[in-house]
Amino acid sequence: MQALKRFVNGLRAKSPWLLHFDCGSCNGCDIEILACLTPVYDVERFGIVHVGTPFHADLLISSGTVNHRNKKVLANLYAQMPNPKIVVAIGACGLSGGVFRDAYNVVGGIDKVIPVDVYVPGCPPKPEAIIDGVVLGLQKLQGLGEAKGA
Amino acid sequence: MTRTALLIACGLIVGPLLGGLVSGLDRILTARMQSRIGPPVLQPFYDVVKLLAKEPVVVNVWQAFCAYCYIAAASISVVLFFLQSDLLLIFFVQAVGAIFLVVGALSSTSPYSQIGAHRELLQILSYEPLLVLVVIGIYLETGSFKLADIQAWPQPLLLKLPFLFVVLGYALTIKLRKSPFDLSTCHHAHQELVKGLLTDYSGPFLALTEVGHWFEVVLLLGLCTLFWSTSWIGMLVLLVSTYFLEVLVDNVTSRMNWRWMLSYVWGVGLTLSLVNLIWLHQG
Numbered sequence: 235m236q237a238l239k240r241f242v243n244g245l246r247a248k249s250p251w252l253l254h255f256d257c258g259s260c261n262g263c264d265i266e267i268l269a270c271l272t273p274v275y276d277v278e279r280f281g282i283v284h285v286g287t288p289f290h291a292d293l294l295i296s297s298g299t300v301n302h303r304n305k306k307v308l309a310n311l312y313a314q315m316p317n318p319k320i321v322v323a324i325g326a327c328g329l330s331g332g333v334f335r336d337a338y339n340v341v342g343g344i345d346k347v348i349p350v351d352v353y354v355p356g357c358p359p360k361p362e363a364i365i366d367g368v369v370l371g372l373q374k375l376q377g378l379g380e381a382k383g384a
Numbered sequence: 385m386t387r388t389a390l391l392i393a394c395g396l397i398v399g400p401l402l403g404g405l406v407s408g409l410d411r412i413l414t415a416r417m418q419s420r421i422g423p424p425v426l427q428p429f430y431d432v433v434k435l436l437a438k439e440p441v442v443v444n445v446w447q448a449f450c451a452y453c454y455i456a457a458a459s460i461s462v463v464l465f466f467l468q469s470d471l472l473l474i475f476f477v478q479a480v481g482a483i484f485l486v487v488g489a490l491s492s493t494s495p496y497s498q499i500g501a502h503r504e505l506l507q508i509l510s511y512e513p514l515l516v517l518v519v520i521g522i523y524l525e526t527g528s529f530k531l532a533d534i535q536a537w538p539q540p541l542l543l544k545l546p547f548l549f550v551v552l553g554y555a556l557t558i559k560l561r562k563s564p565f566d567l568s569t570c571h572h573a574h575q576e577l578v579k580g581l582l583t584d585y586s587g588p589f590l591a592l593t594e595v596g597h598w599f600e601v602v603l604l605l606g607l608c609t610l611f612w613s614t615s616w617i618g619m620l621v622l623l624v625s626t627y628f629l630e631v632l633v634d635n636v637t638s639r640m641n642w643r644w645m646l647s648y649v650w651g652v653g654l655t656l657s658l659v660n661l662i663w664l665h666q667g
Contacts (some may be wrong), residue, residue: 249430286578289586316439
């Protein structure tokens with residue numbers, strides 16, 4: 235039974251489906267995230283698939299500042315993802331609000347609304363850094379499955 | 385009796401294994417055509433096991449019920465194929481499964497799910513008459529709907545039914561959810577319809593629909609093998625070349641709309657079937 239659990243948790247890291255949410259980013263980070271899917275980086279090698287619905291996702295990749303308009307959308311997307319799930323915050327704005335942190339409409343980083351597991355700094359971060367962040371997240375995803383005993 | 389039980393077990397085990405493998409090879413081939421490396425060949429199995437181990441979340445219970453009915457019908461149709469049953473029966477069982485998948489999608493209120501379901505209905509409307517015509521063509525040539533008799537036919541059916549094989553190719557493209565007919569759901573249409581038909585299936589239920597899809601792929605590829613059932617090499621060559629063409633067509637065409645699909649598939653498909661059936665009748 236233990237061997238089966240370990241096997242399944244290993245597979246979780248081999249088939250991460252990610253949902254990408256642009257939380258009011260300038261598109262700089264989003265272009266770098268999408269660049270990971272191109273033939274140059276080709277993250278499908280690791281079984282990573284970019285899905286369009288939170289129902290299918292294991293990873294939430296979010297970029298940009300959270301503002302009062304979209305904080306509900308972000309929380310909603312996170313709530314709709316089935317467990318186990320992890321969140322990766324991308325870029326200066328996603329981490330802390332970036333240069334917009336003092337604006338009247340800005341709440342701050344992603345972690346003001348939902349729990350964040352991995353932070354990838356940069357403005358924008360390189361695709362290599364984003365892939366690194368996702369790999370870190372995958373280790374945590376494996377751990378989550380083991381902790382839950384699922 | 386033991387032979388029957390063995391064949392049933394064979395259908396239930398070989399079906400998804402073969403379907404998953406075909407799907408994995410398909411993903412690698414597609415990646416290579418796009419100058420990418422692509423995932424490992426066992427990736428579809430990783431995905432399904434992961435989905436089965438995820439937390440079950442349903443938008444309503446009918447959707448879960450429909451997912452179970454879909455995989456039941458799909459697996460029964462493959463088992464019937466292995467038991468060399470009646471070809472018409474196999475295709476009506478398969479059609480029941482396809483409809484359950486649509487009903488499941490319609491039971492959710494998500495607009496993407498609804499659009500996907502309506503498009504899937506139109507796809508079923510497009511390919512179902514063609515499949516029946518292919519089966520009728522096989523009957524006119526061999527004089528039987530029984531798979532055992534058809535497989536024992538001394539000549540390759542492809543020589544007498546070449547146009548009907550092309551028609552079967554159209555049905556296969558729609559059923560495999562390949563461009564230009566990948567209207568209801570596909571891996572590449574997030575911007576347009578999220579995941580269409582499968583938007584609201586999640587976790588274990590999405591895994592069930594995926595395994596059901598593998599069963600259907602195996603069934604249709606099995607139907608392709610009937611066209612060269614006299615030798616194993618002919619069967620293999622026919623299967624590999626057909627599937628390679630499917631992947632090629634998927635990568636060189638774009639998604640069209642349902643009006644085009646219905647008029648094109650019915651126009652070309654029905655004409656080709658008619659020509660082939662008249663030829664059979666005359667010859």
